[in-house]
């Protein structure tokens with residue numbers, strides 16, 4: 708499976724989860740199901756952006772984008788991380804709201820079954836999305852739907868506690884239900900806000916033409932290893948999605964003809980390009 712297939716599978720999963728909650732809402736009129744349905748609309752926006760980002764990032768270079776469209780994926784990752792941040796904030800907001808109203812969880816078997824189905828669908832999609840660690844857009848979606856799984860699991864925990872406690876003592880259940888809710892929401896919010904912030908930072912750094920020192924070192928090693936190269940300097944590498952673009956200056960012996968110097972530069976360009984994957988430009992200077 709490739710990145711685009713993974714993104715499309717994720718979009719299909721969202722459609723399935725949406726159908727489940729729409730069905731539950733139509734049958735029961737439950738407000739919780741309606742809230743989940745509203746959430747899947749946000750999911751639909753997120754997966755649509757991801758499909759678009761992944762699709763665009765794979766387009767070959769064209770006249771207006773001679774360096775390719777790789778950064779579309781990074782931009783998708785940036786957007787996706789913001790969505791996870793918003794989702795985490797909403798989970799916290801809902802929990803605080805229920806704490807203030809001191810409303811215990813209302814157990815609903817039908818909704819619980821729907822939640823189990825949604826978790827199964829999300830587990831499957833996350834296991835696919837997690838395979839594409841180099842794609843920022845798919846990583847953001849993996850994080851998003853992991854957040855959703857935890858939020859759904861929290862509903863199940865609520866359900867189990869409600870079932871177990873309500874039969875023993877309803878007043879005890881009334882007392883602790885909102886607290887359990889808030890504790891779970893706080894944990895989910897803290898974990899996923901920090902994870903999404905990390906991804907947001909990684910995407911932003913990449914968009915700012917990040918130049919990893921280890922890649923620069925590797926370029927220098929490759930260039931120095933080529934016959935005729937006496938020196939290497941001014942290496943500039945920048946990350947664009949899954950590939951790197953690079954520029955470097957090589958020093959060749961004085962007195963070479965243009966043809967000879969060009970041949971060396973061509974070889975450097977070829978080898979460095981094999982390593983970086985993007986556009987590589989080599990400038991030639993005679994040794995000083």
Ligand SMILES: [Zn+2]
Nearest residue numbers: 746750851855
């Ligand atoms: Zn979601």
Ligand SMILES: [Zn+2]
Nearest residue numbers: 769771772776
């Ligand atoms: Zn273009």
